[in-house]
Each structure stands twice: as C-alpha cells, then as structure tokens.
Amino acid sequence: MTDRKTELARNLARVEERIFSACAAAGREREEVTLIVVTKTYPASDVRLLAELGVRHVAENRDQDAAPKAAECSDLPLTWHFVGQLQTNKVRSVASYADVVHSVDRVRLVTALSAAAVRAGRQLDCLVQVALDAESGNRGERGGVSPDGVAELAAALDAAEGVRAAGVMTVAPLAGPFAGRPRAAFDRLKEISTGLRAAHPAANMVSAGMSADLDDAVAAGATHVRVGSAVLGVRPRLG
Numbered sequence: 001m002t003d004r005k006t007e008l009a010r011n012l013a014r015v016e017e018r019i020f021s022a023c024a025a026a027g028r029e030r031e032e033v034t035l036i037v038v039t040k041t042y043p044a045s046d047v048r049l050l051a052e053l054g055v056r057h058v059a060e061n062r063d064q065d066a067a068p069k070a071a072e073c074s075d076l077p078l079t080w081h082f083v084g085q086l087q088t089n090k091v092r093s094v095a096s097y098a099d100v101v102h103s104v105d106r107v108r109l110v111t112a113l114s115a116a117a118v119r120a121g122r123q124l125d126c127l128v129q130v131a132l133d134a135e136s137g138n139r140g141e142r143g144g145v146s147p148d149g150v151a152e153l154a155a156a157l158d159a160a161e162g163v164r165a166a167g168v169m170t171v172a173p174l175a176g177p178f179a180g181r182p183r184a185a186f187d188r189l190k191e192i193s194t195g196l197r198a199a200h201p202a203a204n205m206v207s208a209g210m211s212a213d214l215d216d217a218v219a220a221g222a223t224h225v226r227v228g229s230a231v232l233g234v235r236p237r238l239g
C-alpha cells in the first residue's frame with residue numbers, strides 16, 4: 001500500500017472503532033449508522049483510495065471543488081453527498097452528481113433543486129438543514145432554517161418533482177443555548193426528526209456529528225455521521 005493509503009486505512013479504522021463503541025454504548029446496531037467521509041479540500045486521488053478501502057459515501061461542501069472531483073471519480077461505486085451552503089446558481093451542477101443534498105434551508109432552493117433534478121432526469125434525496133441557534137423564521141449564519149421552519153420545507157420537498165424529503169441535518173451550533181453542548185443539540189435534532197416523521201414517515205435520515213462530536217451524534221440517534229479531518233487529516237485551509 002502507498003503511505004497515504006496506509007494512513008487513511010489507519011484513520012478509518014480509528015473512526016470505525018469510535019462508531020462501533022458509540023453504537024454499543026447506545027444499544028444500537030453498527031448498521032444503523034452510515035459513515036460519510038467529507039473529502040473537501042482533498043484530491044480525487046484520496047477519494048479513489050477511500051473507495052478502495054471500502055468507503056461508499058463521500059461528501060463535499062463546494063460545487064467548484066466537488067464537480068470536477070465527482071467527474072474524475074465517476075467510475076467508483078460512491079454515493080455523493082452535498083453538505084455545504086448552496087447558491088441557486090450552483091444547483092444545476094450539484095444536481096448532476098449529488099445523490100443526497102444535506103443543506104436545504106429555503107423554499108427557493110427546493111424549487112431550484114426540483115427543476116434541476118427533473119432536467120437531469122435524477123431523483124435527489126434532500127435533508128432539511130436545521131439551524132438550532134436560529135430565531136423563529138430565520139436562517140442560521142452557517143445556513144439552516146430555524147426549527148419551526150422544518151415542516152414547511154419538508155412539505156415543499158414532497159410536493160415537488162425530482163426531490164423528496166429524506167430527513168434532517170444539523171451542525172452543532174457554536175453560539176446560542178447549544179454552544180459547547182453537542183449532545184443536547186443532537187438530542188434536539190432527534191426530537192425534530194421524530195416530529196417530521198409523523199408527517200413524512202420516509203424522512204428518516206438524521207445527519208449529525210463530525211470528527212469532534214460523532215460519538216454524541218451516534219448516542220443521540222444519528223443515522224449518518226459526516227467525518228472529514230479524523231479520516232483525511234487536518235485540512236490545509238478552511239473549507
């Protein structure tokens with residue numbers, strides 16, 4: 001194996017062990033949690049090595065970087081997740097390679113994603129991104145809709161062609177009542193998910209947890225964790 005492949009294998013094994021332990025502690029089956037490796041800022045060659053090591057889900061947060069990487073890796077058996085704030089002018093590109101969009105936070109984006117998916121002949125699983133620190137009716141600084149806006153977006157998704165409401169996503173807030181309390185934040189997300197599933201039973205994905213707090217997310221019931229630096233290393237630049 002190349003040095004890089006050995007390094008990625010070692011990091012993946014550590015993350016796998018953390019997910020396994022968190023599942024065991026929570027009385028959950030390991031299969032209930034899907035690992036998504038966030039490959040932003042890292043090259044397509046790393047995505048290829050990860051696929052060789054058995055990774056099947058990867059995520060990106062900027063279309064400019066993601067589009068060429070996905071094209072270079074189109075021969076690999078990967079599911080592509082888009083997890084970044086999304087401008088409507090990028091939607092057509094994102095809809096061409098992404099299978100799951102985690103960052104739906106406004107009706108205008110639902111409309112744009114629907115049109116792009118229909119045009120591309122694709123079906124997009126969409127998660128409503130929840131900003132747990134946003135005031136009622138507002139969006140968060142890092143994207144996401146306030147908790148009381150989730151139902152409207154899920155209804156819009158299920159009314160539109162080419163997209164469907166697949167669940168909820170959050171990033172543990174840096175400010176507000178949940179700052180420094182990722183477990184409480186993820187418990188709140190799980191509550192929001194339970195409420196959503198009453199109206200949309202198929203919207204059962206709960207995307208929560210990153211390198212620092214994936215253990216809390218698994219404990220709180222996350223179905224998908226998004227892990228970047230713990231697998232690939234500390235990013236050379238912000239992304």
Ligand SMILES: *Cc1c(COP(=O)(O)O)cnc(C)c1O
Binds near residue numbers: 239
């Ligand atoms: C970068 C990113 C991650 C992964 O973060 P790490 O701390 O590197 O694990 C997860 N989710 C989103 C939305 C991200 O932008």
